Amino acid sequence: MDQKRLLAAIALSVGILLLFDLWNRPAREAEQRRQAEIAAQVPAPASPGATAPASPVPVPATAGAPLAQPGTAPGATTAAATPNLPPEQRIRIENPRLQGSISLRGARLDDAILRGYRETVQPDSPLVRLLAPRSDANPYFAQWGWTAADGRTPVPGPETDWTADGTNLTPTTPVTLRWDNGQGQEFSIRLGIDEDFMLTAEQSVRNTGAEPVQVLPWARVRRERTPQTAGFFILHEGFTGVLGGRLTEWKYSDAKTEAERRRGAAMEQESTGGWIGFTDKYWLTALTPMSQATPIRAAYRHSAEGGQDRWQIDMAPPSAQTVAPGGEAALATRLFAGAKEVRLLDGYADRLNIEGFDKAIDFGWFYWITKPFFYAIDWLFQIFGNFGVAILIFTLALKAAFFPLASKAYTSMARMKVLAPKMTEVRERYKDDPAKAQAEMMALYRSEKVNPASGCLPILLQIPVFFALYKVLFVTIEMRHAPFFGWIRDLSAPDPTNLFNLFGILPYDPTQISSFLHMPAWAIAMGITMYLQFKLNPTPPDPIQAKIFAWMPLIFTFMLASFPAGLVIYWTWNNLLSIAQQYYIMKADKKRQARSPAAPPPAKPATLAKADAAAKPAPKGKK
Numbered sequence: 001m002d003q004k005r006l007l008a009a010i011a012l013s014v015g016i017l018l019l020f021d022l023w024n025r026p027a028r029e030a031e032q033r034r035q036a037e038i039a040a041q042v043p044a045p046a047s048p049g050a051t052a053p054a055s056p057v058p059v060p061a062t063a064g065a066p067l068a069q070p071g072t073a074p075g076a077t078t079a080a081a082t083p084n085l086p087p088e089q090r091i092r093i094e095n096p097r098l099q100g101s102i103s104l105r106g107a108r109l110d111d112a113i114l115r116g117y118r119e120t121v122q123p124d125s126p127l128v129r130l131l132a133p134r135s136d137a138n139p140y141f142a143q144w145g146w147t148a149a150d151g152r153t154p155v156p157g158p159e160t161d162w163t164a165d166g167t168n169l170t171p172t173t174p175v176t177l178r179w180d181n182g183q184g185q186e187f188s189i190r191l192g193i194d195e196d197f198m199l200t201a202e203q204s205v206r207n208t209g210a211e212p213v214q215v216l217p218w219a220r221v222r223r224e225r226t227p228q229t230a231g232f233f234i235l236h237e238g239f240t241g242v243l244g245g246r247l248t249e250w251k252y253s254d255a256k257t258e259a260e261r262r263r264g265a266a267m268e269q270e271s272t273g274g275w276i277g278f279t280d281k282y283w284l285t286a287l288t289p290m291s292q293a294t295p296i297r298a299a300y301r302h303s304a305e306g307g308q309d310r311w312q313i314d315m316a317p318p319s320a321q322t323v324a325p326g327g328e329a330a331l332a333t334r335l336f337a338g339a340k341e342v343r344l345l346d347g348y349a350d351r352l353n354i355e356g357f358d359k360a361i362d363f364g365w366f367y368w369i370t371k372p373f374f375y376a377i378d379w380l381f382q383i384f385g386n387f388g389v390a391i392l393i394f395t396l397a398l399k400a401a402f403f404p405l406a407s408k409a410y411t412s413m414a415r416m417k418v419l420a421p422k423m424t425e426v427r428e429r430y431k432d433d434p435a436k437a438q439a440e441m442m443a444l445y446r447s448e449k450v451n452p453a454s455g456c457l458p459i460l461l462q463i464p465v466f467f468a469l470y471k472v473l474f475v476t477i478e479m480r481h482a483p484f485f486g487w488i489r490d491l492s493a494p495d496p497t498n499l500f501n502l503f504g505i506l507p508y509d510p511t512q513i514s515s516f517l518h519m520p521a522w523a524i525a526m527g528i529t530m531y532l533q534f535k536l537n538p539t540p541p542d543p544i545q546a547k548i549f550a551w552m553p554l555i556f557t558f559m560l561a562s563f564p565a566g567l568v569i570y571w572t573w574n575n576l577l578s579i580a581q582q583y584y585i586m587k588a589d590k591k592r593q594a595r596s597p598a599a600p601p602p603a604k605p606a607t608l609a610k611a612d613a614a615a616k617p618a619p620k621g622k623k
């Protein structure tokens with residue numbers, strides 16, 4: 001590799017990291033402000049007792065049937081809303097991971113709070129509320145129902161009051177909801193829940209009438225406001241799912257554009273098994289058929305109602321079910337509503353045969369390296385009880401694995417230092433002929449078996465590791481609110497200290513002036529160790545390359561200042577290990593040279609040797 005290509009590679013690598021930082025900095029700052037607002041004020045939980053009038057929501061169309069609204073049948077009488085409805089009744093949800101309630105009005109799960117997860121690192125911070133009723137500022141709920149595909153059968157509607165055979169839904173006590181339309185059809189929903197975040201819903205309709213009926217059972221999850229997203233380009237938030245064995249992701253903005261273009265669903269697809277859902281950074285709601293052999297039709301939908309964007313996922317059979325007199329039809333689905341824990345999603349994928357369920361966590365293009373990184377760090381966490389310590393030990397293991405490659409690189413750099421005077425001589429001799437100087441230096445590299453790219457190789461090797469570890473820290477909920485030592489209480493958040501207010505001595509926040517006025521202690525430590533590491537390397541022969549290397553520690557210090565503390569700690573520790581490793585290799589190389597016979601000085605390139613010979617005066621007495 002010649003110097004121009006090496007310089008281009010270095011510039012490209014630094015440019016990618018700078019672009020990465022500039023692109024994500026606004027989103028990181030917005031997330032920090034959001035967390036600060038949550039910490040400053042504890043929002044009052046929404047009252048689950050009141051509901052607003054239900055707005056019409058599309059559900060899957062059936063072959064030969066109009067696109068009906070949930071709970072309505074064109075030309076048929078339903079359990080419609082009345083001016084004076086009695087207070088709604090609820091059944092409680094209780095398990096070790098989830099608490100909340102299901103409204104018997106409309107069969108809606110619209111109250112779900114995640115046990116063990118708080119909004120901030122403060123111990124008295126409110127628990128994370130995942131689902132909320134329509135009376136809340138951000139309605140978000142799951143619901144089960146039917147559409148009358150024949151246009152005449154009364155079906156339960158959004159204001160239908162169901163009856164329940166219990167008051168508490170627990171892992172050991174399922175609850176069945178029932179409603180009779182008074183015309184020979186009895187509807188039921190048998191609900192169950194496991195010890196974590198998975199619910200089951202077995203919908204059935206029994207026809208005791210004299211005529212066959214056609215109905216379409218469906219399950220849906222509904223968001224009545226556009227959620228606040230983190231806004232990172234490396235993180236997907238919005239619609240997600242695996243249908244037909246393929247991961248399908250839609251951002252809210254893209255789904256809205258596509259739904260408006262198609263004047264319908266943004267995406268509607270038939271599949272055997274599979275799952276669909278809404279994914280946030282750490283949370284997920286998803287629907288999947290109970291049997292993965294079940295044919296389904298799934299959709300991502302958007303509508304604009306009352307000046308608000310509404311979002312919906314829904315799942316139904318591909319066509320309406322005909323229920324003969326004395327017959328019964330059913331649809332069994334599962335609903336996941338909880339935290340995207342890696343081992344939990346993997347467990348559901350294995351036990352329930354849900355293909356690609358772990359892909360709800362956005363491990364990205366480096367999935368093949370990011371997920372193993374997580375498992376390695378999590379295994380170390382189980383041993384040491386601290387994710388920060390686990391990252392340090394994991395980094396040490398990586399350094400040991402790359403030691404042979406690093407040894408060759410550092411040995412080559414040591415040879416570069418020996419050759420430095422010769423390279424300087426070549427540049428001076430051919431300073432008016434850069435092409436000739438480049439050719440002579442490449443000849444010198446070849447004769448001495450030196451790789452000029454060896455100095456940046458250890459740094460280039462860190463880049464994929466950097467991105468993979470960044471993904472682990474950023475997308476896995478296991479790292480959320482994970483403390484280290486001292487002032488680092490959340491490895492997934494930036495270091496809160498700041499040089500520009502003397503680390504809290506001055507009572508003001510410099511980042512209010514500019515986001516670049518954030519210089520935490522760990523970022524400073526990272527910059528210092530990076531500078532010391534570069535000082536151990538030989539000065540690059542090219543002046544421009546030397547200036548780039550000289551500025552890189554300062555550039556990286558400012559760039560990583562707003563990154564998660566865990567990532568900066570990793571980089572600092574990696575630099576320290578690199579310094580120790582480089583010192584050890586250089587010391588061992590000196591000892592080896594001392595034990596071996598004195599080596600002759602490096603041979604000059606042929607053209608340079610000829611030039612020196614021509615410049616020497618001829619001995620006296622000879623012509």
